[in-house]
Amino acid sequence: MIMKRLIYTLFILLTLCYSCDSFLDVRPTGEIVNNELFETAEGFEEAIYGVYSYLAREPLYGKNMTYGLVDVVGQYFSGGWDQHWSNQLRIYNYKHMEVRPEIDAIWESMYKGISYVNNMLENLAKHDSTKFALYNVYKAEGLGLRAFMHFELLRLFSESIIQNPNATGIPYRENYTYQVTPFDPISVSYDKIIRDFKEAERLLTAHGEYFDRTDENAGGFVKDRVIHMNLYAVQALLARVYWEKGDLETAKNYAMKVIDCPFFLMEDKTNVEDIMNGVISDKETIWGLYSEEFPNYTRNVMYSSGGSYYYDPKPDYRDIYEVDQDGFDYRLDKWFQTLSDHGAEGLRCMKVVDRFKVRLLTRPVTKLSGINMIRLPELYYIVAEYYLVADNMEMAASYLDKVVRARGLNGFNKGDGIVVVSRMNINNDRRKELVCEGQWFQIMKHYNMSIYESITDQTFQPSKDIYVFPIPDNEYEYRN
Numbered sequence: 001m002i003m004k005r006l007i008y009t010l011f012i013l014l015t016l017c018y019s020c021d022s023f024l025d026v027r028p029t030g031e032i033v034n035n036e037l038f039e040t041a042e043g044f045e046e047a048i049y050g051v052y053s054y055l056a057r058e059p060l061y062g063k064n065m066t067y068g069l070v071d072v073v074g075q076y077f078s079g080g081w082d083q084h085w086s087n088q089l090r091i092y093n094y095k096h097m098e099v100r101p102e103i104d105a106i107w108e109s110m111y112k113g114i115s116y117v118n119n120m121l122e123n124l125a126k127h128d129s130t131k132f133a134l135y136n137v138y139k140a141e142g143l144g145l146r147a148f149m150h151f152e153l154l155r156l157f158s159e160s161i162i163q164n165p166n167a168t169g170i171p172y173r174e175n176y177t178y179q180v181t182p183f184d185p186i187s188v189s190y191d192k193i194i195r196d197f198k199e200a201e202r203l204l205t206a207h208g209e210y211f212d213r214t215d216e217n218a219g220g221f222v223k224d225r226v227i228h229m230n231l232y233a234v235q236a237l238l239a240r241v242y243w244e245k246g247d248l249e250t251a252k253n254y255a256m257k258v259i260d261c262p263f264f265l266m267e268d269k270t271n272v273e274d275i276m277n278g279v280i281s282d283k284e285t286i287w288g289l290y291s292e293e294f295p296n297y298t299r300n301v302m303y304s305s306g307g308s309y310y311y312d313p314k315p316d317y318r319d320i321y322e323v324d325q326d327g328f329d330y331r332l333d334k335w336f337q338t339l340s341d342h343g344a345e346g347l348r349c350m351k352v353v354d355r356f357k358v359r360l361l362t363r364p365v366t367k368l369s370g371i372n373m374i375r376l377p378e379l380y381y382i383v384a385e386y387y388l389v390a391d392n393m394e395m396a397a398s399y400l401d402k403v404v405r406a407r408g409l410n411g412f413n414k415g416d417g418i419v420v421v422s423r424m425n426i427n428n429d430r431r432k433e434l435v436c437e438g439q440w441f442q443i444m445k446h447y448n449m450s451i452y453e454s455i456t457d458q459t460f461q462p463s464k465d466i467y468v469f470p471i472p473d474n475e476y477e478y479r480n
Contacts, residue, residue, distance in 0.1 A: 038123035041132045045221045047120040048141055051113055052227065055149075056291035059109045061371050063297055065152070067352055067436035069102055074441035075451060077349070090453050092466050104472040107157065110149050111173065117146045118176040134221055140203035144229035144237070146174075147196035151241055154189050155442050156469045161186050162246045163448055190245055197238050204231040211263050226280060226288055227368060232258045233287030236374050243382050244446060252386035255379035258286060264376045266406035273334035278354030279367040281375065289371040295354040303353045321432055327409040331432055352436045377403045377433050381426055388421060396421045404429055 037043030056062050064070065071077060072089045088096040094103060121142045129135045150172055159167035169189030171181035184192070209231040210222035222228075235257045242251035258264065265283045267275050275281045278295030280288035321332035335351040356363045380402045387395035397419045401411035413419050427443065434440055444451060445467040451460045460466050 038120070038126075041134065044120060044124060044132070044138045045134075047116070048138060048145075048228075051116050051120075051145055052289055053291070054113050054116065056289040056294060056371055057109075058297055059105045060113075061289055061373065061438075062291065062294055063301065064102065064106060066371060066438045067298065067302065067349070069106070070156075070438040070441050071436060074438075074444065075453060076435055076440065087455060091456060091458075092460060094465075094470050100470070103469050104474075106469070107153065107472050107475070110153050114146055114149050114173050115176055117142050117149075118173065121146075122176050134207075136203040136207045137222065140200040140207070140234075141229040143196045143203075144200040144234050147193045147200070148229070148237060150189070150196075151193045151237070151244075154186070154193070155244065155445070157471055158186055158189070159464060159468055160445055160448065161190065161244070162446065190241070193241060194238070197234055197241065200229065201231065201234045201238070204234065224290075224368065226282075226285055227290040227370065229287065232261060232263065233374065236286045236379060239379055239382055240374065243385075244442075248382070248386045248389055251382050255382045258379055259376070259383065266376060266402055269330045269406055269408040272330040272407060273355070276352060276372045276375075277350065278352060278357070278369060279363075280370045280372055282367060284376045285372045286375060287373045288368065289373060290368055291370040294352075294371050295357060295369055298352045299354065299357060302349055303358060320428075329432070330408040335435070349436060372437065375437075378430075378439070381430055384421070384426055385423065388423060388426070393419045393421055396426075400426060400429065403433065407433075 037046055054060075058064065058068075069089060072086050073092065075090065077086065085096075085098040085102075088099050093099060121139065124135070124138055124142070127135070132138065150170065153170050158169050161167065165187065167186040169184040169186035171183055172189060172192045173181045174192075209225065211225045211230060211232065235254050239251045239254035239258070242248075242254060264286060267281065267283050275284060278298060280290070321329045335349065336347040337350050338347060354363075354369075380399045384396045384399040387393075387399065394413060397412040400421060401413055405411045412421050412425065427447070430443055431440055434443075445462075448462040448467075450462055451466065452458075453460060
C-alpha cells in the first residue's frame with residue numbers, strides 16, 4: 001500500500017502571478033513528519049496549493065485522466081504518443097506489460113494525493129478553529145479534494161453501482177496512517193464521498209464564498225476561486241456523484257444550484273476555439289486546476305507529435321459533429337484540424353492545445369493556464385436528462401438547447417410545437433462536448449454501453465473486464 005511507504009514534506013516551488021503553484025516533495029524518512037509549515041495559515045495554504053499542483057501533473061489530470069489514458073479507452077483516439085501502448089488500451093488489454101504500470105500509477109498517485117490532504121486535515125484539527133481566518137475554507141477544500149479523489153478512483157476501479165448495487169467499492173482513507181484501510185461496499189464508498197462533499201458545502205456556505213470576479217478585496221488565498229475547490233465546484237461535483245449513483249432528482253437539484261448562480265454562462269459560439277485551449281474558461285468552468293505546464297503537455301502530445309495522436313477516421317467524425325441538428329457545429333471547425341497535410345487520415349484534436357503558442361502569438365486577453373475539471377455543459381446535460389425521464393420533453397429540450405445553441409446548432413425546440421429529444425441526443429452531445437476531459441468512458445460505463453473499436457473492427461460487450469480497471473497487485477500484497 002503506497003501510503004505505508006511514502007512520507008512527505010512540503011515546500012514552496014515558486015509563486016506565480018495568479019496563485020502559488022507549489023508541489024509536494026515525496027521523501028521517505030521512516031517517520032511521519034509534522035512540518036513546521038502547519039503552524040501558520042500560509043503553511044496550510046501552501047499544502048493545499050501543493051495538492052492542486054500535484055493533481056495537474058501528467059500521471060493524473062495533466063494527461064492520463066483527461067486527454068490521455070481515459071480518453072483512449074473511451075475510443076476517441078487512434079495512434080498515440082506510444083502507438084503500441086495506446087492500441088493495447090483500445091482493445092482493453094489492461095494486463096499488458098506496457099499498460100498495467102500506467103493504470104497502477106493512477107491508483108497509487110491518487111492515494112498519494114489523498115494522503116497529502118489527510119496530513120493537512122489532521123494538522124489543521126490540532127489548531128483551534130479561531131486561529132486562522134480561513135480555517136473553515138482550508139478544511140472545506142481539503143474535504144472536497146478528498147471526496148473528489150476517492151470518487152474518481154471509485155468510477156474507474158469499481159463496478160457501476162447502477163449495474164451492481166452490491167459491488168465492492170474502494171478503501172476510503174480518512175487518516176494519515178500506515179494502517180491498512182479495508183475495502184468498503186460500493187454503497188458505503190458513496191456514502192463517505194457524499195458525506196465529505198456535503199460537509200465541505202456546509203462550511204463554504206456558512207463562511208461565505210468569494211466568487212465575485214469583480215471583488216478587488218478578495219485577494220490572497222480566496223482570489224481566483226475557480227482554481228480552488230469552491231462552493232459551486234462542490235455542488236457541481238455532487239451533481240456528478242448523484243448522477244453516477246442513479247439519483248437523477250438530487251443530481252438535478254445540485255446542478256440547478258450552480259446553473260442559477262450568476263457566475264457561469266455558456267460561451268458564445270464564435271469563441272468556442274478559445275474556451276479551453278490550454279486555459280481555464282472564464283465563463284463555463286466551475287473548477288479548474290491552475291498549471292503553467294499543461295499547455296506544454298498538450299502541445300507535445302496533441303500537436304508536436306506530427307499528428308500521430310489523432311481522432312479515428314472511422315466512423316467519420318464530421319458526421320458525428322453534424323448529427324441531430326441543422327446548423328453549423330463550431331466545435332468541429334474550432335477543436336479539430338485535418339491531417340491530410342501530414343500524410344494521415346483523421347482529425348487532430350486541438351481542443352486543449354494553446355493555438356496562440358503554436359502560432360507564436362500573444363493571447364489578447366490574459367487567462368489562467370490550466371485544466372478544466374468540471375464545466376457548465378455537464379450540468380445542463382444532467383438537468384435535460386432529468387426532465388427527459390420525467391417525460392417533460394420541452395423542459396429537456398430547453399436545457400439541452402443551452403449547450404447545442406451555444407455551439408452553433410439550431411436546437412431541439414424550434415417553436416413549432418413539435419419537440420422530440422432522446423437520451424441518445426443527450427449522449428451524442430456529451431460525446432462531442434467532453435472530448436479531452438476524461439468523461440466519455442465514464443458515461444459509457446454508466447449506461448453499460450457496448451463499445452466499437454475501429455482498428456480491429458470489433459465490438460466489445462459491456463463487462464467488468466472492460467469497465468473496471470485492475471487494482472494494483474501491491475495493494476493486496478500489503479494486506480497479507
